[in-house]
Amino acid sequence: MVQADYRQLNGIALAYLGDAAYEVYIRQHLLTKGISKPTKLQHIATHYVSAKAQAALIDLMKEDELLSDEEWSYFKRGRNANSHTHAKNTSVMIYRISTGFEAVMGYLKLAGKEERLAELAQWCIEQVEAGRTAHEK
Secondary structure, rough: OOOOOOOOOOOHHHHHHHHHHHHHHHHHHHHOOOOHHHHHHHHHHHHHHOEEEEEEEHHHHHHHOOOOOOHHHHHHHOOOOOOOOOOOOOHHHHHHHHHHHHHHHHHHHHHOOOOOOOHHHHHHHHHHHHHOOOOOO
C-alpha cells in the first residue's frame, strides 16, 4: 500500500482520514458496550464525534496539556484550512475547531503513530463518559 506523506497534505485531507480513524475507535467502543441497534448507535456516537463534541474535547486537551507541540501544529493546520463546506447544525468556528481535531487524528494515523492515536481516542471516550463534554460549545 502506498502511504500518503502526511507532511505534504493539507488540513482538510488530514481531517478526512482523521474523522474515519477516530470514528472507528468510537464505533468499536460502542459495539463492545453491547449497543447494536443502528439508530441507537448513531444517536450515542454523536456524543463523541459531533463537531461540538470534538471542539469540546480539544478544549479539554488544551486544559490538560495533552497534545505535543507537533500535534498542536497539525491541529492548527486543520483548523486554519480553507473549507468550502461546514456542518449545517453548528457554527463555522466550531466546525473549524473540529476539523483541527480530526487533522490531528489523521496525522497520527498517517505517521504510523497508532499507539498515540489509540491513547487519544481512549482519552476522548473517557472524557465523554465522565460528562466533561456535557457543556459543549
